[in-house]
Amino acid sequence: MNKWFRLVRGRVAVVTGANTGIGFATARALAEHGTRVVLACRDARKAHDAxxxxxxGAEVVRLDLASLASVREAAAELRARHDRIDLLINNAGVTNAPGRTADGFETQFGVNHLGxxxxxxxxxxxxxxxxxSRVVTVSSIAHRFGRIDPEDLRAASGYPASKLANLLFAYELTKRLRGxxxxxxxxxxxxxATEIFRHSSAVFRGANLAIARVFGRTPAxxxxPTLRAAIDPGASNGEYYGPGGLFEIRGCPEPVKSSARSHDAGLQKRLWEGSLRATGVGCPV
Known part of the structure; x- marks a missing residue:
């Protein structure tokens, strides 16, 4: 993988949730090889420390994905600083987070997908x-258990649904970016082993950490898989990367398959349209 990093030297990468865990490991690896990285994070103090x-080679923009107003402000600030973005890495995520976003959506779905x-x-x-350039969206094995009604995103909830939405979005964007x-x-x-389960019960957090340690899965x-999707010159529009080993829990990053539901073209399109309505944003593709 080291030979691929030469291709992104001097470029600009924006990584959400980059103050800790996988986002931090992604941003640090890119910066170590000469990429200028922007850490887009909710907690500015932790982001500046990171x-x-x-x-x-690292800079910070405050981004709270649980608030569409914050998303707009952060995007405007970033646009004022940079007239080009080579890598946009949508990494931030929450699970078992309580409550609703500032805009009334269930927190996990609002942060992980709509934000x-x-x-x-x-x-x-x-x-x-x-x-x-590339947009890389981080999903999860949990997407296989997700269900979404794109006509009623106010009712969409749960980590699996948000991770399914990540893939539906990535695949629909794939089609819109052709050419x-x-x-x-x-x-x-x-x-x-990351902080994504910080809102979960102590038992669940302990089980997750134990599994991660058994399989040697550090944030780095x-x-x-995110880094390969971002920098491998042979990676193609629409590909999905994950560990190639047992149950996709461990192993070197390889192209992997996602659920049949994530490839439902009608669902992809309807979720895209529903997300435009829910967020009130426009899109150039």
Whole structure:
């Protein structure tokens, strides 16, 4: 993978949720190889601390994906700083988070899908300005258990539904980007010891950490599928990467298959249209 990093030296990568876990590992790996990284995070203090650990190639923009107003403000700030974005990596996520977003959506669905949908739409022209640019959306094995009614996104809830939505979005974006020179790809980390389960019960958190440790899945390992989707010159529009080993929990990053539901073209289109209505954003594709 090291030989691929040369291709993104001097480019601009924006990573959501990059102050910790897989997002931090992704941003640090890119910065170590000469990429200028923007850490888009809800907690600005933690983000600045993470940026200082990454080094001078890192900058911060405050982004709260649970608020569409914050998404718009952060996108406007980023657009003022950068006229091009080479890599847009939609990594941030929550699970078992209580309550609803500032806009009235269930928190997991609002943050994991709708926030990223609006974020991508508001920045996509900056990505389209770069031949060979990519949008990488991080999903999960849990997408296989997700169900969504795209006609009623106010009722959409749960981590699996949000992760299914991530893939439906990534695949619909794939079709809309054909012929533009920009690609949409997706990835999942397998099992990794991160803070995403911080809202879960102590028993669930302990079980997740135990599984991750047994399989040796550190955040740096969990970041590898995202990094391959972002920098492998052979990666193609529409591909989905994850660990190639047992149950896609561990192993080197490889192209993997997602559920039949995630490939439902009608569902992809209806979710896209419903997400436009729910977020109130426009999109250049």
């Amino acid at each position: 940026a200082s650990r990454i080094g001078p 990223h949908f609006a974020w991508t739409a508001l920045l996509l022209d900056r990505v389209l300005a770069v031949p060979g 533009t020179g920009t690609a949409s790809l997706a990835a999942h980390p397998g099992g990794a 390992m969990g970041a590898l």
